[in-house]
Amino acid sequence: MILFPAWLKFDDARDFSEALWNVTTEQLTRRTARRGLWPHRRTIYERPVLRPLLSPEEFADTPEEGAILITTGLRPARVWLPR
Numbered sequence: 001m002i003l004f005p006a007w008l009k010f011d012d013a014r015d016f017s018e019a020l021w022n023v024t025t026e027q028l029t030r031r032t033a034r035r036g037l038w039p040h041r042r043t044i045y046e047r048p049v050l051r052p053l054l055s056p057e058e059f060a061d062t063p064e065e066g067a068i069l070i071t072t073g074l075r076p077a078r079v080w081l082p083r
Helices: 010-019 056-061
Strands: 021-035 041-052 066-069 079-080
Touching: 010 056
Parallel strands: none
Antiparallel strands: 021 041, 066 079
């Protein structure tokens, strides 16, 4: 099945967003500690975060040639169809 997200209404996009697979992304957090005259200590944290393959807002922002390919046995994939 090929789904064209740009043509969906917001409620439908929200339903598809919840039904499709989640992907894991890395979230970066930066922190700077200051202590008097000593040099600053900078720390960067990385942690995995689950998010939907496409949020409802991303459905609306997808160009017309963008699509989601849904097949049996494989995860959904974002694809760009030639015009």
